[in-house]
Amino acid sequence: MSDTTAHVGSPRYSAFNVIAGIILALGLVVTVLRFSGGLSSVTNLDDYNPWGIWIGFDLMVGVALAAGGYVTSAAVYIFGMKKFHSAVRPAVLTGFLGYTLVVIALHYDVGRPWRLPYPFIMQQGTTSLLFEVAACVALYLTVLFLEFSPAALEWLGLERARNWAVKLTLVLTIFGVILSTLHQSSLGALFLIAPSKLHPLWYSPFIPLYFFVSSVIAGLSMVICESSMSYKYFKDKMDDTHMKEKESVTLGFGKAASLVLAGYFVIKVIGIASDNNWSLLATGYGAWYLVELLGFVALPCFLYAVGVREKNITLIKWTAAWTVLGIVVNRLNVSWIAFNYHLPSSERYFPHIAEIVISIFLVTVGILIFRYIVTRMPILYEDPDYPQH
């Protein structure tokens, strides 16, 4: 404990605070600009490119990386992998914060944010995949909130409510998996309607499946990353169980990620074959596609496997970070790089600096809230008053 108190005052920690402060200030400035001058004052969006990185990164990547919540709780509560129990709470918290930030980002992006509930209360555009995404994200955010609530309730000392929330665990987990399956895949399916705009290597009738499977990969890898980061910065908050299980979580999730990556690689290749897109691999876009497929799918699959065989925790951690980067690359490819591939470069989109500011701003807000919560609530340790099972 004394170790960290010293840590808090250390220059690195305050440097983080200073940078975070600057980012928050910039973010607030852009926020004011966005809601006073409209999207054109802070983004490079135009009629050809209606979606920028607020959708491509904040929504697409955000939702994928927040998949750790459902993946972990499913592993523990449904597939009975009790030894990963200590990973559930941090993963659910990351998921909850991730989805919250996604919804906040949407408030910047859509024209009239207060109308976001309109699809449910005014008119239901049931033929739209976006309707499905919106419904599932809204419901899943509620599920994550309830899944997270025991930690907050323990912190607040509300025992009765906490016990009631814990009773819902199984139902919530199952709902979480259903809703995640649906909206993770539907985020990919959003692009099914635009075969003429998305490059054929990325456009595939299987794109919903790709998005779903890769969300599992993203979830597993994020849990590994998040656990090693937490260990680095919040070691003092971890209890013995967490410490003890940490390694087995990394190994177990690394193994699972390797396996799922292998499956993902296979279905991607089958996708190329079923659309007969082999010849496109020889083009410029094809080279970039191969970078994604080999560099960010096949390579981490192999590295994870090596790491797990040799019990090389460091290798697994770095592979996890690489895989997360690969998910970012994939989502940006679909929503930006390979989207509108048919347009001349003068009509293509490149994010405005203010768009990047908002994206970084939201990530920073997420980290700060995460820090606030794990330093107060029983996330990385068990509340002694409320032993789990």
Next chain:
Amino acid sequence: MSISRRQFLGWLGAAGTAGAGAAVGKKAHAAASKRFEGYPDSDGVLFDSTRCIGCRKCEEGCQKVNELPEPDRPFDDLTVLEIKRRTRAGVYTVVNKYDTGENGKGTVFRKIQCNHCLEPACASACFVAAFTKTPTGAVTYDESVCVGCRYCMIACPFEIPTYEYDQPLTPKIEKCTMCYPRITQGLLPGCVEICPVEALSFGKRKDLLREARDRIQKHPKRYVDHIYGEKEMGGTNWLYLSGVEFEKMGMREDLGTTSAPELTHGALSIVPMVVGLWPVLLTGVYAINKRKEKINREEKERAVAEALGKANAEAQAKLSQTMEKAENDKKTEIDTAVKKALEEAAKKESDDKETS
């Protein structure tokens, strides 16, 4: 009984229809048995690019009847044709010039506006159903529900809908309405009315198709043998004739004929299946694991019990052994005692003898 079987079946059918009708409120046909061909008498516009002279009058007509903002440059300034333009906020339609480099056909013009698809991608994509395919053929937009997500712009294969990016809080989508308010009153769309050379003709889509085929047949040299919009993306109410490949007028010929609802309904129809089957699968897995745990626990208990039993038996054996040993010991003890006593007695006897 006077009710014949046929009558009974008739009633059943009637009850069925009434029931279904009451339940769903609309007369819907089973998807498999019915093909949807669009509203049979819907209107459309035929644009004949071989007639268009690029005068921009249609832009002007559109601006007037829709009360759109004044253009950056006056409509009679034809130099704007030198740059490629598209629909944008406040501009429902534009005319572009294309140099095809083809002999005798040289420069052509194309008017761009919403094509009023038979199966509009924008309508299919909008999650508040802000777009309506009306029976007139016009695709209309309702600003009062629009959230401003811009998915309709992603979806439209013709890149038509535009957005008011400079509006901070009340941006809306804008696009041509085929002058819906006018055509329902029996008036012509603004552009059609004003066109000086009849490059635009308004009428029922089916009549326009016939007319277009007619023109191609009568002047095979003048036209390419393709009516753009007849099948593209499921067909559109706005149709095009051209003397050059449509690709050369910036119109994509690789869009295919699959309509937007066909592209997405596969993914959408998996949704209820997942909702139906995932709980079964997941609770199944859960139950299996729970059972496995239970068996594990029972096995463990049994093993413990057995171990205990074994330990008991051993203890018993040990006990009896000790007992035996103890008994033996006792025996020896008694023996010794007896012996000792006898010896003592003998000794005493001899002592007595000695003393006496």
Next chain:
Amino acid sequence: MKTRIIRSTDQMEKTMEIHTLHDFFSHTKGIIYILIIAILIGMTVFWKFLTGGDED
């Protein structure tokens, strides 16, 4: 001119019938979404009922 007005009104009467795939899907998917909500609730209740006999 006049004939056009008449035509549009008798079209209005026919709007109850579904003419486009889009309308067909918004109709069917609407019903399906309602079913989905029912399924989610029903499944939970059914699971309770099914496992109600178990001792633990």
